[in-house]
Amino acid sequence: MLKLLVSPASPFARKARVLIREAGRTAEVEEVQVSTSALATDASILPHNPTGRIPVLIRDDGPAVIDSRVICRFLDARFGSNLYPEARIWEVLTLEALADGLLDSALSMAYETRLRPEEKRFPDWMDAQWGKVSQGLDAIEDRWMAHLAGPIDMGHLGLACALGYLDFRHGPRNWRDGRPKLTAWDERMAARPSLSATKPA
Ligand SMILES: N[C@@H](CCC(=O)N[C@@H](CS)C(=O)NCC(=O)O)C(=O)O
Numbered sequence: 001m002l003k004l005l006v007s008p009a010s011p012f013a014r015k016a017r018v019l020i021r022e023a024g025r026t027a028e029v030e031e032v033q034v035s036t037s038a039l040a041t042d043a044s045i046l047p048h049n050p051t052g053r054i055p056v057l058i059r060d061d062g063p064a065v066i067d068s069r070v071i072c073r074f075l076d077a078r079f080g081s082n083l084y085p086e087a088r089i090w091e092v093l094t095l096e097a098l099a100d101g102l103l104d105s106a107l108s109m110a111y112e113t114r115l116r117p118e119e120k121r122f123p124d125w126m127d128a129q130w131g132k133v134s135q136g137l138d139a140i141e142d143r144w145m146a147h148l149a150g151p152i153d154m155g156h157l158g159l160a161c162a163l164g165y166l167d168f169r170h171g172p173r174n175w176r177d178g179r180p181k182l183t184a185w186d187e188r189m190a191a192r193p194s195l196s197a198t199k200p201a
Pocket of ligand 1: 009010011012013036037038039041051052053054055066067068069100107
């Protein structure tokens with residue numbers, strides 16, 4: 001049995017959890033909840049991932065797999081779920097990387113407000129990180145909607161997880177403003193059972 005180290009709020013872990021549900025293979029992966037943060041690592045992660053980050057996929061047939069992009073690729077290969085179709089592989093990987101890039105910035109902003117003491121916070125850092133999120137969302141609204149109208153792949157799922165995290169941690173910044181196409185797309189995606197079952201909490 002595969003074990004996936006997750007937390008209910010983690011958008012990177014959510015990508016793998018969504019893939020497992022899209023593939024209909026929940027019976028084959030035990031999701032193990034850990035409580036970890038950049039300042040307080042859950043010790044159970046470290047033997048598998050020395051950076052202390054989740055998600056981690058613990059296998060019974062080989063070494064653990066780390067990083068959501070590697071885990072999703074591994075699970076897709078194992079399940080044959082075809083969420084990385086060869087015919088458009090570079091677009092899929094690029095969109096997944098872009099969604100992860102939004103998440104890197106959004107997560108670092110959440111750490112800034114949730115972990116850093118108030119007197120040490122740096123507003124310019126927050127603005128610069130939100131700038132990256134905004135630029136990424138604008139690029140998607142301008143250039144990726146044709147891809148997003150096509151069959152579901154891991155780029156779509158990664159992006160839906162990133163948008164869900166923006167709502168979860170940065171709702172007041174209202175990412176939907178000025179992005180009607182992405183807003184409508186997100187509404188349709190959020191109704192998928194894989195995404196509604198894994199909403200961050
Ligand atoms: N690039 C990694 C990022 C993983 C990541 O940053 N995970 C967060 C939770 S969403 C984490 O474990 N943070 C704890 C830490 O930074 O020590 C991935 O795609 O899996």
